[in-house]
Amino acid sequence: MTILDIDAVARRLDGLPGLGGVRPVSMPDTGLAHVHLRLEGTGLLLRVPKQSQMAFGAADNLAYQAACFRRAGPSGHVPVLAAVLEPGEGLPLGALVVEAISGRPPRLPDELSAIATALAAIHAVPVPPPEARPPLRDPADPVADTLAEVRAQARHLAAAGLAPAAMNAVAEELCWAESFAARTERPPVTLISFDAHPGNFLVEPAGRAVLVDLEKARYGAAGFDLAHATLYTSTTWDVATAAVLEPEQVAAAYAAWLDALPDALAAAQRQWLLPLRRIMWLWSVTWCAKWRVLAARPPRRDGADAEDWSASLSDPALVAHVAERVGHYLEPAVISRIRDDWLGRHALTELLAPQP
Secondary structure, eight states: OOOOOHHHHHHHHTTSTTOTTOOOEEOOOOOSSEEEEEETTTTEEEEEESSOTTOOOHHHHHHHHHHHHHHHGGGSOSOOEEEEEOSBTTBTTOEEEEEOOOOBOOOTTTTHHHHHHHHHHHHTSOOOOGGGOTTSBOOSOHHHHHHHHHHHHHTTTGGGTOOHHHHHHHHHHHHHHHHHHTOSOOOOOEEEOSOOOGGGEEEOTTSOEEEOOOTTOEEEOTHHHHHHHHSHHHHTTSGGGOOOOOHHHHHHHHHHHHHHSOHHHHHHHGGGHHHHHHHHHHHHHHHHHHHHHHTTSOOGGGGOSSOOOOGGGSOHHHHHHHHHHHHHHTSHHHHHHHHHHHHSOSHHHHHHSOOO
């Protein structure tokens, strides 16, 4: 489990305006990628990386995360970035000082529309010209790029111990995805979070949903975010937001998102939503296989930098929860249930089917 030297962190804060003498207070360990420290009386908190989910070194990881917050800032649905503490004493991976959002986890399904509205605001942020997009990822082909991530994660499937029926189902979806990616058409490019599961949102008293985790943002296909917000593997991931959604409820969330987008962008997105849902699920299920394999390994470089899913970096209770969820999502019956989203016939497939 990641242990911070609070005295050393406090000394780092002394160099920031208005934070001298503020002593950080540890918050519960609820995520695999960050530790959070509350800066009492300031309206701010520290986001301290445990690792880089994108396999960056410490400095590049911190710069990327800071850029995520800055780029999504104009949406009005993310915390304000206040300062950056570069890697150094007490913070080998550095930290971001961000606005502390006064809110609670979203209640599903009632507040799915608030999440959809927040995502629509992020997706509607103007995309800068290509030369202004770094350091955020900006793949020439977001579909092929995401499928490449899926392939890399899928290398862990054999070692993850899936049942034959589960392996066969994933293999069928991988075959479909390769065929889909061979198409020449591509969805519009927008700013996306690529980590939009409901547990990463807080809802303020006035009803605004705020996406508080932005470390994987990039320029890509917005349908990935809508899928990540509403797939069974997302809505049952976090204890605080867990809910099993009916197809009609998922369809309503997609409809709310489409309604919140500018008309032209909404029209251009519709035909891509169901295929991107399938690919996002493939990303999620292969990530589960990857985590199951890599969590058993010791920390890389003593946790100094790069991607590291070692279970020893997180609270044992959190690790046990993740292990249980991962095992559940890899069960054949669960995989079959999720695939009904695109192989069955119900409200979701009717809404998201390509329009004649």
